[in-house]
Amino acid sequence: MTKTIAVANQKGGVGKTTTAINLSAGLAELGRTVLLIDLDPQGNATTGLGLEKSDDDLTIYDVLLSEVPLREATKLTSFEGIEVVPATTDLSSADIDLIANEKRSFLLRDALRGPAAATSQYDYIIIDCPPSLNLLTVNAMVAAHSILVPLQSEFFALEGLSQLMKTIREVRESANPDLRIEGIVMTMHDVRNNLAQQVEADARNVLGELVYKTIVPRNVRVSEAPSFAMPVLEYDPKSKGTRAYRQLAKEFLEKQEKV
Amino acid sequence: MTKTIAVANQKGGVGKTTTAINLSAGLAELGRTVLLIDLDPQGNATTGLGLEKSDDDLTIYDVLLSEVPLREATKLTSFEGIEVVPATTDLSSADIDLIANEKRSFLLRDALRGPAAATSQYDYIIIDCPPSLNLLTVNAMVAAHSILVPLQSEFFALEGLSQLMKTIREVRESANPDLRIEGIVMTMHDVRNNLAQQVEADARNVLGELVYKTIVPRNVRVSEAPSFAMPVLEYDPKSKGTRAYRQLAKEFLEKQEKV
Numbered sequence: 441m442t443k444t445i446a447v448a449n450q451k452g453g454v455g456k457t458t459t460a461i462n463l464s465a466g467l468a469e470l471g472r473t474v475l476l477i478d479l480d481p482q483g484n485a486t487t488g489l490g491l492e493k494s495d496d497d498l499t500i501y502d503v504l505l506s507e508v509p510l511r512e513a514t515k516l517t518s519f520e521g522i523e524v525v526p527a528t529t530d531l532s533s534a535d536i537d538l539i540a541n542e543k544r545s546f547l548l549r550d551a552l553r554g555p556a557a558a559t560s561q562y563d564y565i566i567i568d569c570p571p572s573l574n575l576l577t578v579n580a581m582v583a584a585h586s587i588l589v590p591l592q593s594e595f596f597a598l599e600g601l602s603q604l605m606k607t608i609r610e611v612r613e614s615a616n617p618d619l620r621i622e623g624i625v626m627t628m629h630d631v632r633n634n635l636a637q638q639v640e641a642d643a644r645n646v647l648g649e650l651v652y653k654t655i656v657p658r659n660v661r662v663s664e665a666p667s668f669a670m671p672v673l674e675y676d677p678k679s680k681g682t683r684a685y686r687q688l689a690k691e692f693l694e695k696q697e698k699v
Numbered sequence: 700m701t702k703t704i705a706v707a708n709q710k711g712g713v714g715k716t717t718t719a720i721n722l723s724a725g726l727a728e729l730g731r732t733v734l735l736i737d738l739d740p741q742g743n744a745t746t747g748l749g750l751e752k753s754d755d756d757l758t759i760y761d762v763l764l765s766e767v768p769l770r771e772a773t774k775l776t777s778f779e780g781i782e783v784v785p786a787t788t789d790l791s792s793a794d795i796d797l798i799a800n801e802k803r804s805f806l807l808r809d810a811l812r813g814p815a816a817a818t819s820q821y822d823y824i825i826i827d828c829p830p831s832l833n834l835l836t837v838n839a840m841v842a843a844h845s846i847l848v849p850l851q852s853e854f855f856a857l858e859g860l861s862q863l864m865k866t867i868r869e870v871r872e873s874a875n876p877d878l879r880i881e882g883i884v885m886t887m888h889d890v891r892n893n894l895a896q897q898v899e900a901d902a903r904n905v906l907g908e909l910v911y912k913t914i915v916p917r918n919v920r921v922s923e924a925p926s927f928a929m930p931v932l933e934y935d936p937k938s939k940g941t942r943a944y945r946q947l948a949k950e951f952l953e954k955q956e957k958v
């Protein structure tokens with residue numbers, strides 16, 4: 441059964457896109473098939489995997505607003521096992537464009553479940569969310585089985601966590617009763633930094649087993665990879681960032697397959 | 700004359716809040732009076748300056764939605780020369796709450812200009828924007844004289860710059876003809892990192908004089924300061940981060956007073 445995972449955190453710059461891209465790559469290396477849906481008007485997941493952002497192509501905006509079948513907006517990438525539904529800046533007016541639509545929170549869920557979606561061919565659908573708790577992120581939370589939360593080991597990032605958990609509870613109560621937290625992954629972690637260690641300790645205290653054992657270290661190769669339009673697993677297979685994301689993919693599958 | 704500056708960039712985590720707080724502190728040290736308006740539902744500027752986020756207090760949400768005079772929502776901080784209009788998560792529904800209001804893009808501008816705003820007592824009004832190009836950021840761009848853009852020296856951050864410039868042009872054409880770019884400040888810059896040097900070179904090539912000479916280095920003391928609810932200028936006056944933000948405040952005033 442295809443599992444849908446939303447990668448979400450309203451705090452900006454915590455590693456949502458980087459985790460969505462490199463977890464997808466790690467899962468593909470382990471033989472899984474992945475559809476990555478870019479739900480952020482910035483379109484970073486689209487370009488980070490080497491796709492052009494073109495106004496002529498169909499994107500997730502067309503799927504949500506014009507009921508274009510998901511299949512028609514899906515693009516192949518040059519990475520085996522990963523397909524992408526791209527995003528462009530059109531998406532930034534989605535809140536306003538969809539306001540009159542009563543089913544506005546369910547559009548992505550319906551698109552993934554429609555007969556023409558053909559999503560059963562994927563083991564996983566990974567959704568990269570924008571840095572906000574707006575209608576797009578709510579759509580992802582309604583459509584998803586679970587939420588993967590990248591958590592930067594910084595003060596402002598920890599501050600936002602309680603609000604994120606509150607929103608998840610609200611979506612679970614109003615629209616998606618089975619929604620659960622897949623896990624929390626510490627990102628851009630610098631072991632030499634006291635604050636980072638304290639944030640990690642706080643997170644494990646409060647959230648326990650939800651926090652993955654795998655920690656993604658700050659590693660410049662990770663931030664260089666998108667400028668070469670590829671996951672760090674391809675860009676520098678021997679880097680610390682690659683090792684961490686491969687480890688995360690393994691741990692993710694162990695948790696998935698245990699359930 | 701009071702100058703209003705919006706600190707904006709839809710890319711998440713690039714240092715908007717950190718720059719809004721520490722530039723305000725730098726200007727206050729140089730004898731200027733500053734009103735910092737937190738326009739981000741995350742409320743990071745509010746807590747970063749030591750204020751509580753309480754549902755009982757008046758916030759920028761009440762100013763925009765219930766026409767509460769700005770003065771009534773303004774709070775003192777323990778830092779001389781800096782007052783704050785706080786934000787809470789109520790603000791995250793602003794797009795939807797304001798949709799029916801025809802003047803929805805002008806609400807902040809009108810609040811700053813209203814007779815009960817009493818803004819003439821401030822030399823500068825600094826607005827911390829959320830990581831998106833939604834109605835809140837548009838309100839800031841309509842209300843501001845100019846936009847200060849923090850630019851992280853990373854690939855995804857550079858990718859978003861052209862979209863930001865496009866939105867600024869659109870606001871200038873539709874609602875605020877005098878809107879200009881105050882400047883672009885490189886943030887979290889790591890001189891040892893090739894990508895960072897390349898992004899800086901690209902930015903200076905494309906944007907020339909708009910890019911401040913001052914570069915803010917990545918400095919752990921900067922990210923520790925908010926957990927002690929103070930600007931880095933107070934938290935660690937001898938740090939590299941403090942030196943950079945003091946330098947930025949000087950350069951900012953030189954540009955301001957030259958015009």
Ligand SMILES: Nc1ncnc2c1ncn2[C@@H]1O[C@H](COP(=O)(O)OP(=O)(O)OP(=O)(O)O)[C@@H](O)[C@H]1O
Binds near residue numbers: 569657664853855
């Ligand atoms: N482990 C890491 N080490 C070094 N740099 C990283 C790491 N993870 C992410 N980055 C870089 O940090 C920046 C922020 O990451 P990213 O864009 O993935 O975050 P995001 O949460 O998707 O941001 P947004 O909120 O804008 O969508 C990017 O420039 C990225 O390349």
Ligand SMILES: Nc1ncnc2c1ncn2[C@@H]1O[C@H](COP(=O)(O)OP(=O)(O)OP(=O)(O)O)[C@@H](O)[C@H]1O
Binds near residue numbers: 596714717888
């Ligand atoms: N010069 C710096 N050196 C080290 N860390 C920094 C620096 N500037 C900012 N930070 C840290 O990086 C993170 C992102 O910065 P900040 O929250 O100010 O960005 P932002 O653009 O306001 O984010 P958002 O898009 O979520 O509003 C914060 O945890 C902050 O403490």
Ligand SMILES: [Mg+2]
Binds near residue numbers: 456457458484569570
């Ligand atoms: Mg992203």
Ligand SMILES: [Mg+2]
Binds near residue numbers: 716717829
């Ligand atoms: Mg911020």
